Amino acid sequence: MKSVSSILPLILDKVTFEAGGKRLIKEVSCVLEAGPRSVIIGPNGAGKSLLLRLCHGLIEPTGGSVLWSGAGGKDPSLLQAMVFQRPVMLRRSVAANVDYALSLRGLPSDERRERVADVLARTGLRRFADRSARVLSVGEQQKLALARAWALRPQVLFLDEPTASLDPAATLAVEDVIAAIHATGTKIVMTTHDLGQARRVADDVLFLYRGRLFEHSPAGVFFETPRSAEAASFIEGKLFWRHKEIAS
Amino acid sequence: MKSVSSILPLILDKVTFEAGGKRLIKEVSCVLEAGPRSVIIGPNGAGKSLLLRLCHGLIEPTGGSVLWSGAGGKDPSLLQAMVFQRPVMLRRSVAANVDYALSLRGLPSDERRERVADVLARTGLRRFADRSARVLSVGEQQKLALARAWALRPQVLFLDEPTASLDPAATLAVEDVIAAIHATGTKIVMTTHDLGQARRVADDVLFLYRGRLFEHSPAGVFFETPRSAEAASFIEGKLFWRHKEIAS
């Protein structure tokens, strides 16, 4: 990993995404540098998941550009991994799900076996190794998705609400895992609805609201002195839709 | 609603569930009375979702019995509703998803239209009424699932982590919604990983751990003086699997 030069920074230039006749992401521009853990926050439907998928290259912007400026011609996609908000499991065992991901990177089978055992142990899934992945509980699947992404040792790890279905202790443990992954040099880009978690994890915060990037600031600055009124009321836990909808 | 006599209490007698050669729910006995909001808590994989599905009649216990003792011969299933941990949407519009559920109860179309509009407004989904339900964000889908269940005006409402993917403000709003539903006489049975939410919502708490019901106490008693060591460490946010797994 260390030997490979970084594909970062990731530069979003006026990225716009339209679907179903609606502009869902509106001219988002920002630079994600190697190093700091970037946390994207915003209310439901703000466009956080769309933005992660745009960054990860799963969907193409209908306007603007997404550029891995460090990639220098090489394919950046194999150096990224993502944990989806709804984890998707293949119809095979827990261990085979991790192993499959590793085999896509062409790793030799003994190294694969080692990494599989390692990440399953660290996410508390060792005793489920042979169970069919699709019968796991939702929280267990979320852990498995994290284990699978982690095993790939990506340069950039996208996490879409990785602890939404985890119990309190598991949530803290996963935060430790994220810290550990980050410590190995991996760039973390995650979303969360848990403001406590955002405060604990974030180095910088992107605040998204109705498809627009309202703020991108260091975490301390954002939580202490948010620039926009929207961000301020979000931090206070005020409800946008109730005011807007019921009034309208 | 009021005119129909309650199907409650729900009596679980040594309910056991096995699958894949494993005992996943182990001799759970309890009585869920009309009235108090019952909250099921426990770590990931404890069996909370399985227990809800057993209560709701989606899966059959392999041992013991689930009895709606107030039902007195009539079919209890049409007086219940459930919000699944992973919301499942039909391939039709947001409004049509709610309408479909109502049509199954044989409601006349003008009453259906009214209820659809009502629950969509109250969950902040009115502007999505004509959007295809399957393109909604995860949080929006969770709200829609709640709206759909709510529109049915059930006697008993099962909620499997209904706010896991909601933003902080929406979470509080949904808690208000739950309180409102409860106020109309609906029995609430829900799971949550948010201990703060459990404290705010619960009247009584069921603590499930590794398929076993360790405690069933009034909320105040449970949070102040948990009987079992497991419950005590869960409340403190201690991690079971890290200790068990890595040590083993």
Next chain:
Amino acid sequence: MTDLYAALAAASSLIFSFDRDLVEIVLLSLRVSLTAVAAAAIIGLPLGGALALFPFRGRKAVMVAISALMGLPPVVVGLVVYLMLSRAGPFGALGLLFTPTAMIIAQCLLVIPIIAALTRQTVEDLWEELGEQLRSLGAGPWRALWTLLWEGRFSLFTAVLAGFGRASAEVGAVMIVGGNIDHVTRVMTTAIALETSKGDLALALGLGIILIILSTGINGGAFLLKEAAQKSQMS
């Protein structure tokens, strides 16, 4: 190779001369196959769905039987329908033998197992995804059946096209119950079989090419309709 060129020549001359007999045959082919497939879909879709959803004793046996019946030779179906409709048979009095109606009945019987077996699979897959939610909402098995057929409509479309392919390609059944009577029950496939038995391979192939062009047109049209419907429900 010369035969292939001759076939292409025969096909294009038939098409461009706009042969009146050919038009008649083409229209009858379309009428018979499309009606048969429509009827088979009306029966086969709910049947397949019911097999996927309704638990009953012997369900697996019925599933195996339906899937085995996909291998029903058209000639056998033709014979059975013939014996039923023949003057000496139980429905002889209806006088349906050697009419397009008889051909529709035979093709419909041939296509039902195909649509039913493929529908069973699709509905079973959908049930895995939606089943608990539908049961929770209180959908009884019948209602769930219609809902899943609707949910799976775009996938089931392929099953119906497979049935149409079988109907439009088969000759054994319509030959026996239709009798391949000129101007009455002659369709594309029986005309092809006739030319083959006369030894006029080029003309037979030419007709085959026209049949494929027709079938492509119908499939293409159906496909575009489906795409349009799929797009409109996406938004």
Next chain:
Amino acid sequence: MTDLYAALAAASSLIFSFDRDLVEIVLLSLRVSLTAVAAAAIIGLPLGGALALFPFRGRKAVMVAISALMGLPPVVVGLVVYLMLSRAGPFGALGLLFTPTAMIIAQCLLVIPIIAALTRQTVEDLWEELGEQLRSLGAGPWRALWTLLWEGRFSLFTAVLAGFGRASAEVGAVMIVGGNIDHVTRVMTTAIALETSKGDLALALGLGIILIILSTGINGGAFLLKEAAQKSQMS
């Protein structure tokens, strides 16, 4: 009705007398159809999957064409293969005409579009569910193709059975390229067609019944194997 009883009698007497000619015909039928379907699956499964996954210009046209080819009349396939393999044709030197190999080739061509079209649909449905995850993991289109064929193996099984049904039922193609030569290329369906044209309807139907019994046996066996595999992967 008497004919139906006579058919049942003919079928049972053929079966219980264990007629040597019948055994020969049955074995040849099985060999031809099973080989053809195996070959068609090897070609049609990846082909259908590729159509679902690989974007290329004209992809929709190919999809329509494949689905139209499901309506390819066996006689036409038979004629084309005949012209290719006949002494005067480009592959005449191989001397394959009127051999079981020719029959296998013809049936394989007939079954490929069916398997490919049904596979396309199944793989497309799976891609909707798993596509983004696979792309995120870095699966290229080829790897994704194999993965989805594997993920969908139980559903695709039904597609292959539909193909087997078509192969074991058809008579037009094997009649032309095989020639229905007694003891050489006579299979169940051509024997049925022959008895029909002889006017021995009872024997024809009797053979049809035996064919359906065979087909039921194969489908049932395959079904049980699938169930067992499905159960073992569930745990």
Next chain:
Amino acid sequence: GGNPGAAEDRFIIVASTTSTDNSGLFGHILPVFESETGIEVRVVAVGTGQAVRLAERGDADVLLVHHKPSEEKFVADGYGVRRFDVMYNDFVVVGPRSDPAAVRGMDDVAAAMAKPAAAEAVFASRGDNSGTHKKELGLWKAAGVDVAAAGGNWYRETGSGMGATLNTAGGLGAYTLADRATWISFRNKGDLEILVEGDARLFNQYGVVLVSRERHPHVKAEDGQRFIDWLVSPVGQRSIARFEIGGQQLFHPNAKKEGS
């Protein structure tokens, strides 16, 4: 008739053989009959065996085939009213131009057919109980050859129609017995040509029978009888004689005044 109603409903069904229909004879003579009488004739052309079976079951009004013993049995069993001679043509032995068994030009057909059998040169048989097949079996008997014992070796049963059998014979380089009508209208001669013809035993008589209304009350006896009457009438017979392909007459009318 069973249904003398509206004009377009007025039709009869004739069960006949592929040789008469495939050659185009019906296409030539039926319009004449139809315009004269307003009766539509629907021809179901199948093998002789199947045609007889259809008529026995009452699924046709008239039977027109070319195997006298079957036709007479049909009448004797009470399925048919009466049999009439209509026309004849003849059979020919065709084979590959190279003629490996050297039968070209022989005038004793039985002797000629014994030669490929002796030389084990491939012979393609219809093998489908058709009139032609029955004729061929009769000739083998006359030649003293037991084809049942020949197995799939040199004697190949194709189990299919005349045209298809000619195709197969062409592909196999085989000898076969064909009716002249099909042979003339067969457009894919390839390497095949006529090697033996003219023996009286190759004579091929066609007969026509009305299906008995006593057996099958729905039979359209009046219209069926009109068709038969027309076929054996001078007008019908002339019509048959006038049918030619490439200058060759395919069928020779030979109706007697009385049926047999």
